[in-house]
Amino acid sequence: MAPSDRRAREKAERHDRIVxxxxxxxxxxxxxxxxxxxxxxxxxxxxxxxxQHFPDGRHGVIAAVAxxxxxxxxxxxxxxxxxxxxxxxxxxxxxxxxARDHPATYEAMFSLSVPVEFAAESTPGVLRAAFDLxxxxxxxxxxxxxxxxxxxxxALHGVCELERHHxxxxxxxxxxxxxxxAQAR
Amino acid sequence: MAPSDRRAREKAERHDRIVxxxxxxxxxxxxxxxxxxxxxxxxxxxxxxxxQHFPDGRHGVIAAVAxxxxxxxxxxxxxxxxxxxxxxxxxxxxxxxxARDHPATYEAMFSLSVPVEFAAESTPGVLRAAFDLxxxxxxxxxxxxxxxxxxxxxALHGVCELERHHxxxxxxxxxxxxxxxAQAR
DNA sequence: GGCGGTGTCTATCGTTGATAGAAATATTGA
DNA sequence: TCAATATTTCTATCAACGATAGACACCGCC
Numbered sequence: 001m002a003p004s005d006r007r008a009r010e011k012a013e014r015h016d017r018i019v020x021x022x023x024x025x026x027x028x029x030x031x032x033x034x035x036x037x038x039x040x041x042x043x044x045x046x047x048x049x050x051x052q053h054f055p056d057g058r059h060g061v062i063a064a065v066a067x068x069x070x071x072x073x074x075x076x077x078x079x080x081x082x083x084x085x086x087x088x089x090x091x092x093x094x095x096x097x098x099a100r101d102h103p104a105t106y107e108a109m110f111s112l113s114v115p116v117e118f119a120a121e122s123t124p125g126v127l128r129a130a131f132d133l134x135x136x137x138x139x140x141x142x143x144x145x146x147x148x149x150x151x152x153x154x155a156l157h158g159v160c161e162l163e164r165h166h167x168x169x170x171x172x173x174x175x176x177x178x179x180x181x182a183q184a185r
Numbered sequence: 186m187a188p189s190d191r192r193a194r195e196k197a198e199r200h201d202r203i204v205x206x207x208x209x210x211x212x213x214x215x216x217x218x219x220x221x222x223x224x225x226x227x228x229x230x231x232x233x234x235x236x237q238h239f240p241d242g243r244h245g246v247i248a249a250v251a252x253x254x255x256x257x258x259x260x261x262x263x264x265x266x267x268x269x270x271x272x273x274x275x276x277x278x279x280x281x282x283x284a285r286d287h288p289a290t291y292e293a294m295f296s297l298s299v300p301v302e303f304a305a306e307s308t309p310g311v312l313r314a315a316f317d318l319x320x321x322x323x324x325x326x327x328x329x330x331x332x333x334x335x336x337x338x339x340a341l342h343g344v345c346e347l348e349r350h351h352x353x354x355x356x357x358x359x360x361x362x363x364x365x366x367a368q369a370r
Numbered sequence: 371g372g373c374g375g376t377g378t379c380t381a382t383c384g385t386t387g388a389t390a391g392a393a394a395t396a397t398t399g400a
Numbered sequence: 401t402c403a404a405t406a407t408t409t410c411t412a413t414c415a416a417c418g419a420t421a422g423a424c425a426c427c428g429c430c
């Protein structure tokens with residue numbers, strides 16, 4: 001079964017190359033520059049090959065980038081929270097840094113990809129893990145931890161989105177961070 | 186100058202028809218269905234006419250819908266706040282109702298249209314007025330009213346966006362509203 | 371070495387946003 | 401009232417998009 005193993009590996013590698021190319025392209029030139037032809041060029045294949053890996057085409061690629069983004073956030077976030085004395089501060093800073101440093105990936109995670117539902121049976125594990133990170137930061141001892149986590153998440157998301165669209169005063173960034181943390185306690 | 190007056194009026198009317206058509210179409214079938222050809226059909230003209238009214242083409246139309254949306258929000262919000270005994274509750278409910286009832290317009294206001302900056306010299310009056318509504322709800326007596334308003338706005342926007350993408354638990358909607366209001370005080 | 375199956379490419383479809391240049395309409399002067 | 405002019409509108413088209421059918425080429429197997 002050696003040949004088919006190699007084929008499976010090659011397919012997985014190409015899958016990753018597509019996702020990586022999409023992510024890099026999106027971060028450098030925006031999602032509007034991520035076209036099926038451009039992606040195919042990037043991996044040295046022709047467009048139809050994309051649809052072998054992502055039957056949903058361009059949307060499928062965006063969704064894959066979104067999932068990869070959630071995985072990255074969980075990895076970075078849980079690493080930062082391990083051994084930190086103030087989990088809330090860490091999660092706030094990690095979240096905002098992630099959104100600022102990878103705006104296109106963040107966009108895929110929240111604005112572009114619509115397929116999955118949260119807080120539902122079908123919610124993928126990575127998404128649950130991401131939300132759990134925020135619940136942990138709030139503290140599971142609160143009986144209303146879920147609601148408080150949702151509100152913190154919403155506030156974080158709102159600040160990131162409004163900042164990204166230049167809707168907030170840059171001079172107040174530090175004050176926003178402080179108030180955000182204070183209100184979550 | 187009678188003929189040119191009539192022409193100016195007709196032009197303004199057609200401008201409004203385009204914006205209205207875009208808005209209606211977006212609310213009923215989503216922004217992806219709002220194409221230049223479809224808009225032209227809707228107003229019984231051919232595509233080039235659109236570019237006479239909106240040199241930026243489709244983006245210009247979306248921006249116009251966004252501006253109209255802000256104007257509507259200010260109108261609805263200030264009417265609701267006049268004579269209300271709890272301005273904060275009113276602004277929270279008005280905001281969330283607006284986002285829920287006109288999701289496509291809301292999308293244009295915050296996700297699609299990127300041209301304008303807030304909290305800057307060039308910020309259009311309607312956008313300032315919308316933000317002022319939130320500052321009023323916080324209360325101008327606070328010395329940190331601006332920051333608190335920005336955070337409230339962010340939380341509202343975050344909740345609306347995450348709800349729209351089914352990222353929050355529907356069962357917790359009332360609890361979210363209560364906590365949002367409590368934290369803003 | 372030839373055969374069957376998998377993988378890849380060429381060529382193309384319909385649609386999109388956008389525009390140049392032709393045609394038609396309206397306005398203004400005599 | 402009618403011709404000259406200015407303005408408006410349409411026809412025709414461009415390049416690029418997402419997507420796919422069918423032809424071609426390659427690979428592993430007997």
